[in-house]
Each structure stands twice: as C-alpha cells, then as structure tokens.
Amino acid sequence: MYYLQGQTMETIARHLGVSRSSVSRLLAHARETGLVRISVAAAPGTRGTLAGQINDLFGVRASVVPVPDVDTEVNRLHNVALVAAERLVELMEPGAVLGVAWGNTTAEVTRNIPHVHFPGSVVVQLNGAANASQSGLPYADSIISQAADAFGSRMVHFPVPAFFDYPETKQALWRERSIRSVLQTIESATVALFGVGALAANLPSHVYSGGYLEPQELQDAKTDGVVGDVCTVLIREDGSTQMDLNKRASGPTPATLQKIPHRLCVVSGASKALPLLGALRAGVATDLVLDDAAARTLLDLARMRSGHPRTMVR
Known part of the structure; x- marks a missing residue:
C-alpha cells in the first residue's frame, strides 16, 4: 500500500x-x-563526470557518492557505506563465495547490508587478524558475521596473524590442511569486498592504529615508498607490492585478487586517494564506490603524478 x-x-x-x-x-x-528493499540503480558514469573520468582512466565501474563538505569523516564513511552495501547486493547471487577483508570501511559496509538471502553462499575472511597482543577474532568475526547474517551464508574464518613474524612460519603454515582449506575457499571467491588502508588518513586505518606493525616497521615502509595497503598487503603509489614485509602478510596479493570476477573496493575520504591510486594501478578492483572528495583528489593525483594511470604493476 x-x-x-x-x-x-x-x-x-x-x-x-x-x-x-x-x-x-x-x-x-x-x-x-x-x-x-529500496535500491537506486547506479547509472554508468558518463564522460565528463567524476565517475566517468575514473572509469576511463582505470577501467572500473565507479560510483561517486556526493557528501557535504561539512560532514564529519564518520558521516562521510556512513554515506559511502550505504551505497556500497547496495552495490554488494547487486554483485551477489545464490552460491556466491564472498571474500571480505576486515577494516573500518568494510565494518561500516557490512553493518548496512540489507537482509537478502542467497542460498548456498559463503562468506570467507580474506586476511588474518591476529597480532602480538590480541587474536583479532572478535573484530574480524563481527564483520564476517554481519555479512553472513545478512546473506544467510556459511562463514569461513582465517585464524592466522595479519603479519607473521617470519616468512618461514607463513610458508610452513600455508602447507597445513586446515589453512589450505581456507586458502582454497578464498581462491574460489566470486566476489570480494575490501577497502584501502592509508598510512596517513583522517580516519585512521585499523591496520596502522591497531598495533599490527611496530613503529620501526611503519617507518621502514614509508621509506620504501609504501602509501597504504589492500587486504593488509602493503602497496606503493605505482601499484607495486614486492617487499620483504609482504612476504609476512597473510592477505591476498593483487594477482590473487585479480582472479576474483567481481572486486568491490570502497573508499571514504580524500586522505585515502593516494593509496587508492596505487590500488587501481595494481588492478585490484572491478567496482569502486567512493565519495566525491576522494574522487576529485584521485583524479588530481592521477594527472599530477608521473606514469600512466592505466598501467598495472604486479
């Protein structure tokens, strides 16, 4: 009625x-x-619009969310998350395997997912969440659980550290059958949801504020040109990820992400535009939801910085 x-x-x-x-x-x-459910079909970005320019430069399906400049960073993230949650529902289908990377952004997106059941679907954690002082399980579980509850999905957790102390430990654990089972589920993912972490952001990324890296490791990463991370895999502005610290990271590499057909990247805030530029150059996203301030800053950076925005560095 x-x-x-x-x-x-x-x-x-x-x-x-x-x-x-x-x-x-x-x-x-x-x-x-x-x-x-109320949904707004995302119109394809036309030439000249912010979304259209991003589509042309990076070959992604972008949605730009207008947010008043007077809004707080928390409100900005909430507005972006509402749109991203609807986009995620569009990408899902019965039997889908959804990989979710934990973080402030994905936490807000999963809180706003409407309840739409997809029979036979699975939600799998893309990256480990433990560090030297805590298991990380309650934080990661809350994000995975919210998505699984909304979609009526089976959950698969990834009970490993975000960063191992030694590469050799990771290599040994990756041979364990229990861990191999999780990795195989990740490799079978049809949809991925993740944000972009920034070493310097107005709303601090959890991986840098939650004690996952030591101060000296953070300083070394900055010296090495790291601007942020995708799924706790550190990334430079040019999209490259080859570095010793990533040999200890539990998250999927850009090459692994690229095998997933639908990859939704969600970004809020202009301070994340630089790591987003690196992420797009690495080719990790097929779909992108971001606010208008981040979109404008991203385009400005793409024009100012040397190199070709469409170049993907693996």
Missing part, C-alpha cells in the same frame, strides 16, 4: 484500523528485516 500504491501512512492507518505510528513502525521493520 505504501510503496507500490503510493498511499499515505494516514490512509493506511485508517484502512488497517491502527495508529499512524504503528504503520511507521511496520515500514521500519520491513526495511530492517529485508522484506522491503
């Missing part, structure tokens, strides 16, 4: 013999439980 017939809440209340507030609560319940 409300969505299809266009009737007012007052008219519906009279028809049902209930109060207007009861109708309002019913409508809110329908949205929250997924009985009613």
